[in-house]
Amino acid sequence: MRATPIALFVCLLLMAALTGPAASQEQGESLTEINKKLTNPVSEIWAISFQQNNYRISTVPGQGDRWNSNLNFQPVLPVALTGNWNLITRPVVTLINSTPYPSVEGRIERTTTFGDTILMENLAPGPAIAGNWLLGIGPTFILPTAASDHTGQGKWQVGPAAILGYLSKKWILGAFVQNWTSFAGDDDRPDTNQMNLQPIAAYFLLEGWSVGYSGNILANWKANGGDVWTIPVGLGVGKVVKVGRLPVKINLAGQWMAVHPDDFGQKWNIQVSISPVIPKLIKGTLF
Secondary structure (H helix, E strand, C coil), rough: CCCCCHHHHHHHHHHHHCCCCCCCCCHHHEEEEHHHHHHCCCCCCCCCEEEEEEEEEEECCCCEEEEEEEEEEEEEEEEEEECCEEEEEEEEEEEEEEEEECCCCCCCCEEECCCCCCCCEEEEEHHHHHHCEEEEEEEEEECCCCCCCCCCCCEEEEEEEEEEEEECCCCCECCCCCCEEEEEEEECCCCCCCEEEEEEEEEEEEEEEEEECCCCCCEEECCHHHCCCCEEEEEEEEEEEECCCCCEEEEEEEEEEEEECCCCCEEEEEEEEEEECCCCCCCCCCC
């Protein structure tokens, strides 16, 4: 039931994009230019993404590996505050998290339900100020929306987020980092201090194709020694296509975790994402 308003919101946006008049200049641009905007974390384009991750994770000694599957809903909603400054809202809603966990008896059980939600607000200068540089800074939050102790951390968390990169005619290179520390929540759950660093590297080809690095570097600063880091080595291939009037990016990626925690650490991942461009609901500048 909690996903129903999101589904309705998405359906309305897609119907408007497919049946209505061209809502923005993206409709007349090349597929490669649209791909560049969708890859750029501080672009002015509105889009949504459904990202399906299928992780193979370690469990505990003697129990073997298991699958952890999750589906994330990730809209990107930039609003022009002035002609040169944008406020970019990036929520990540975990619609489905199917995760294994150890039972009291020592067996590996599974639960499938909602996960926690990430909300990031990023203030970014436009090209008139930054040129080809990609810059942004702001707060990021984790909201304890999970419906199970096994699919979320049960803590309200906050911290800084920053983006630094460069966009050329043929490639993009940068990094998007967020760090969260818990400040409230379930007293019976452990405190948190964790980082998510997303390298951004892609080369743009003709007809909307692109190829680049895939994966998020994770750090749990509360963990012991060798369990702090998850470091992936990954490759992704993307293509922007038109579905009627609607530009849609389809991306397939694979990641092998060169470093990961011993217990319940990610070992590798197959990721599929679908990202339609949507009409801007807030046009012009606010100030």
